[in-house]
Amino acid sequence: MTDASTIPATHLDLVENATIAAFTTIGPNGYPQTGAIWFTLEDGVIRSSQLPERQRMKNIAARPQASLFIIDPTDPMATIDIRGDVSVEVDTDLSYLARMLEKYGSTVAEFRPPTDGRVVLTLTPTRVRVTGRGAGL
Secondary structure, eight states: OEEESSOOHHHHHHHHHOSOEEEEEEOTTSSEEEEEEOOEEETTEEEEEEOTTSHHHHHHHHSOEEEEEEEOTTOTTOEEEEEEEEEEEEOTTOHHHHHHHHHTTOOTTTOOSOOTTOEEEEEEEEEEEEESTTSOO
């Protein structure tokens, strides 16, 4: 198992090609809350488009740390856990939402959830843990 603050080359494709990941924050009761998110990897950080009224966003406002966890669907012993600090900014012109949707083969016009008030969540890695692909368990 390796442990650093950057995504190692051995697992970079896993993050770049993943279609969904488990995103965990700490809820108001102190327990973890995990949900599935769409995301992109941009310049070494994880970004996702979110609605501010979601519980995960309330959790981040109270405690701006989270983790993103991905399992390789072809090798379940290969995983990556990206832990870090979270920042949030308003996606006023929906430019980030458009970039994220492009990864998923969609457009803002085709997107069904609300687009008003969307924000960009940015997870800046402080610790990256990987297993498999030569990293051990």
